[in-house]
Amino acid sequence: MSRPARAFINTAALKHNLNQARQFHPNRKIMAVIKANGYGHGIVAVASALSDADGFGVASLEEAMALRDAGVALPITALEGFFEASELPYFIDHKVQAVIHSAWQVDILEQSGEKGQIDVWVKIDTGMNRLGFPLEEAQSVIDRLRNCDRVGQLALMSHLACADEADSDSTRSQVEKFRQLASETGLPASLANSAGVVAWPETAYDWQRPGIMLYGSSPVAGKSASELNLKPVMTATSALIAVRQQRKGDAVGYGGDWVCPEDMTIGVVAFGYGDGYPRHAGPGTPVLVNGKVATLIGRVSMDMITVDLRTNQDARVGDRVVLWGDGLPIDDVARHADTISYELLCHVTSRVPRIEV
Numbered sequence: 131m132s133r134p135a136r137a138f139i140n141t142a143a144l145k146h147n148l149n150q151a152r153q154f155h156p157n158r159k160i161m162a163v164i165k166a167n168g169y170g171h172g173i174v175a176v177a178s179a180l181s182d183a184d185g186f187g188v189a190s191l192e193e194a195m196a197l198r199d200a201g202v203a204l205p206i207t208a209l210e211g212f213f214e215a216s217e218l219p220y221f222i223d224h225k226v227q228a229v230i231h232s233a234w235q236v237d238i239l240e241q242s243g244e245k246g247q248i249d250v251w252v253k254i255d256t257g258m259n260r261l262g263f264p265l266e267e268a269q270s271v272i273d274r275l276r277n278c279d280r281v282g283q284l285a286l287m288s289h290l291a292c293a294d295e296a297d298s299d300s301t302r303s304q305v306e307k308f309r310q311l312a313s314e315t316g317l318p319a320s321l322a323n324s325a326g327v328v329a330w331p332e333t334a335y336d337w338q339r340p341g342i343m344l345y346g347s348s349p350v351a352g353k354s355a356s357e358l359n360l361k362p363v364m365t366a367t368s369a370l371i372a373v374r375q376q377r378k379g380d381a382v383g384y385g386g387d388w389v390c391p392e393d394m395t396i397g398v399v400a401f402g403y404g405d406g407y408p409r410h411a412g413p414g415t416p417v418l419v420n421g422k423v424a425t426l427i428g429r430v431s432m433d434m435i436t437v438d439l440r441t442n443q444d445a446r447v448g449d450r451v452v453l454w455g456d457g458l459p460i461d462d463v464a465r466h467a468d469t470i471s472y473e474l475l476c477h478v479t480s481r482v483p484r485i486e487v
């Protein structure tokens with residue numbers, strides 16, 4: 131028997147979630163964000179399942195090429211554009227669109243002696259203060275890009291910083307700045323991430339850019355994935371590899387800081403931080419053993435976690451354990467680990483086989 135850690139990828143759930151995302155604004159196009167190896171799910175598998183999307187958003191030329199090599203013909207946008215001039219011919223040859231966020235990228239486009247053109251999203255900073263041109267520079271950058279031989283079609287993009295909050299002055303301010311710019315320039319535009327799609331209808335422009343909701347996690351505070359009718363795509367599973375009787379006072383695991391409050395049964399699960407389980411998940415973090423909730427005890431090890439089986443007395447070696455996914459929302463696990471679902475998904479390591487179901 132091989133090590134039982136697995137990540138099952140439910141492609142029907144991906145399709146379902148894409149459909150859900152579409153329902154919010156049926157007439158807008160969807161650029162499915164599948165960067166970071168499809169949020170950890172496997173970029174090619176995700177792109178194949180999401181073939182009904184209108185395009186894909188990735189983080190790099192390498193991710194775009196992996197898709198082109200797999201035969202993906204839909205528009206692909208590199209959300210940070212190119213990182214150096216030598217990438218430009220590949221963008222042109224493989225029809226990868228580039229987000230242009232800084233003046234040095236415009237310089238590269240203007241100075242390029244390549245033949246051919248790339249389609250460009252000019253990124254404007256409407257308040258996130260991470261990437262993008264300041265609003266005051268928007269018009270002059272757009273003029274430069276319009277006059278640049280290397281640039282084909284031009285479109286406008288900005289990114290929301292706080293759309294996961296139901297009531298946010300900063301989102302309202304971003305929305306207003308973008309609205310003005312979009313109407314002044316008349317360019318095709320894109321503003322909404324998943325939280326925008328779900329909770330801020332005024333962020334709906336020509337292209338929606340949902341990411342996390344496609345993978346079945348809630349993008350907004352105060353509403354669960356199931357309330358939004360989103361289905362988990364990744365179910366991370368393993369099995370009990372030991373079931374042990376401990377005495378009251380026994381300390382479990384590294385550091386010995388979790389001490390058995392009574393004589394009790396504990397289980398050892400073959401899934402640790404070396405697989406992507408969050409090391410900072412605290413005691414009480416839920417897992418499912420044979421479909422029934424048990425809780426984490428002791429520190430997370432590289433290859434294992436330990437769980438309290440006092441309420442799972444039937445549990446046996448070999449029993450299936452779900453770390454998150456079907457029956458156990460990843461958002462709950464993330465909260466216990468003081469992190470976000472995005473990080474859990476992206477951190478599942480390569481030694482965990484992804485199995486499409």
Ligand SMILES: Cc1ncc(COP(=O)(O)O)c(C=O)c1O
Nearest residue numbers: 163209289323324339340341342
């Ligand atoms: C530019 C851009 N657009 C859209 C998204 C998708 O965001 P989310 O996963 O929150 O829907 C991201 C992800 O970080 C992004 O960087």
